[in-house]
Amino acid sequence: MSHSPEKNPNPELNPKPPRSISLPDIWFKEKRVLKHVIHKMRAQSLSATPSLSPPSEPDDSLHPPAPDFISLLSDELLLIILSKLPINQHVSNSLVCKRWLSLHGRLVQSLELTDWSFLISGRVFDRFPNLTDLNLVRACIRTPRNSGILVTSRALSLHVGADKGPSPNGFCFISGELDDVFVLPSGSVDRGLEMVAGKCRNLRRLVAIGASDNGLVTVARECDMLQELELHCCGDLSLKGIYGCQNLQVVKLIGSVNGFYNSVVTDIGLTLLAQGCRRLVKLELCGCEGSYDGIKAIGQCCQMLEELTLCDHRMDGGWLSALSFCGNLKTLRLQSCKVIDSSPGPDEHLGSCPALEELHLERCQLRDKQSAKALFWVCETVREIVLQDCWGLVDEVFGFVSICRRVKLISLEGCALLTIGGLESVILSWKELQRLRVVSCNNMKDSEITPELASLFFVLKELKWRPDSRSLLSSSLAGSGVGKKGGRFFKRLKH
Known part of the structure; x- marks a missing residue:
């Protein structure tokens, strides 16, 4: 029957054999020391000046910048591209860089x-x-x-x-x-x-x-x-x-x-x-x-x-x-x-x-x-x-x-004193009239339109009749074909 050796309660009497130092130990040890030094230097700089230290620049070796293909374009070609953009974007495009600012100035002509x-x-x-x-x-x-x-x-x-x-x-x-x-x-x-x-x-x-x-x-x-x-x-x-x-x-x-x-x-x-x-x-x-x-x-x-x-x-x-x-x-x-x-x-x-x-x-x-x-x-x-x-x-x-006998278009806007009778006495004598526009002429009423004037409305190519806000003729003519030569006219017109 064999007996296992008894452990010595005192660890100093049985020391462990020394282990060889590996490369990771040296790396992490130096890294801890380096962090300590950097921390001390940063603390001293902050205590000396109240301003914040600038942020550290990114390492370009780890994240290389994307290639700038626009810089390869000539000024003439880039001018053609920028000229195709909407005018309201020219000012914002000029803020990209100094080159674009100069090119924007060459695009401005007015x-x-x-x-x-x-x-x-x-x-x-x-x-x-x-x-x-x-x-x-x-x-x-x-x-x-x-x-x-x-x-x-x-x-x-x-x-x-x-x-x-x-x-x-x-x-x-x-x-x-x-x-x-x-x-x-x-x-x-x-x-x-x-x-x-x-x-x-x-x-x-x-x-x-x-x-x-x-x-x-x-x-x-x-x-x-x-x-x-x-x-x-x-x-x-x-x-x-x-x-x-x-x-x-x-x-x-x-x-x-x-x-x-x-x-x-x-x-x-x-x-x-x-x-x-x-x-x-x-x-x-x-x-x-x-x-x-x-x-x-x-x-x-x-x-x-x-x-x-x-x-x-x-x-x-x-x-x-x-x-x-x-x-x-x-x-x-x-x-x-x-x-x-x-x-x-x-x-x-x-x-x-x-x-x-x-x-x-x-x-x-x-x-x-x-x-x-x-x-x-x-x-x-x-x-x-x-x-x-x-x-x-x-x-x-x-x-x-009425002296002007070759009129094809007559447009009246804001003529508050003119009446239906005055308008009719002139335009019925024109044989070449094709377009009539009456807007904001408050003295003209739909109820005063005569059958002769209504017949003229029928053959016009263009009719815009809005003498006042109460005029119902514009809404009643919708879809009737009036104002388009060859269309049909409404059957009955109130006097």
Whole structure:
């Protein structure tokens, strides 16, 4: 029988043999020491400075960055791709990187400048090197940025400070000269235009205010491709500068705006414009003076003129008869005119526009029966007539429209004094009428429609009948085919 040896209760008397140190032991031991050292160094840095230490950079060897394939594309190819994106995404795309910011600037061609220093410093040309459409009006008008008072007209809108009240001659004009508080002096504007002319040789459209002939001469000499020009607060002398703009096709002259500025454009300026810009196709005159001679010069020199707009004009009596010199005029617009022609003269001296197709009257005073008759006499060849919110358009005045016997479309909106009888007396005499639009003419009632007028409704290609909110004819005509030639008409019409 064998006996197992008894264990010694004292471990020191039976020591275990030493074990050899392995590589993991050395690694974990050194790692623990390294962590302790890093912890001590971080504690010392935090105690020395209160700011937080920057985060450790990721190890690129463990997570390599994804390859940037876009950087391999050329600028020309990337420009084509960015140009296909919606315009509302261009600004956000420009924030991706500096390269995309530069490419975005090359895509921008139209700009409305608001900071004049951005132009004078030249940064605008570095940021947007391919500008073809530039608006300088807001940059030339110095207004308080924190003002909540916005003064608006059809041609201009600006913010006005509460401490700056209107002057006797307007917000921006004092004693016939531009108020330096609001608008830059003409010398500064001219220097800006010289920079624009030197940097933007491909400029096609320019909008400026308060410029003199010196700045405009430089633009005319350097920008050969300029086709559209809009000038605010311009006078006769300023128009000397655009004499050399041989390729101008669209011109808008804003001479005077009530409450803003009061410059003067007369027959002298209109004659300079006509002789220098013979390729005009569209001309708009806002707040301009003139007479028979100025309109005649435009008609004789600008033989390609197709559209003429007069807004709040201050023309002398007799200017209507000069329209007969506009041989290719197709569209005539009168807007916000207090009087059409104070002294049109006899009918046999008026003449007519042989190529005129459209006549638009918006917010005009038609109380003068003689001038209204003269206007329709000059426009006797017109095919489309649009009357919108015109004051004084009673049945008798509307009866002069019957002079125009070739009308195919008549549109009436906001003619509160016109009645069914006045409308019927005119449109029943037109044999070529195809389209009729009546909107917001409260004096016309469905119950007053006669069988003759109803028969005319039947053969029209287009009918829009909404004289007031109580009109039931529009809903009753739904699905009946009225307004479509060849359709069936309702059987019974209430009187």
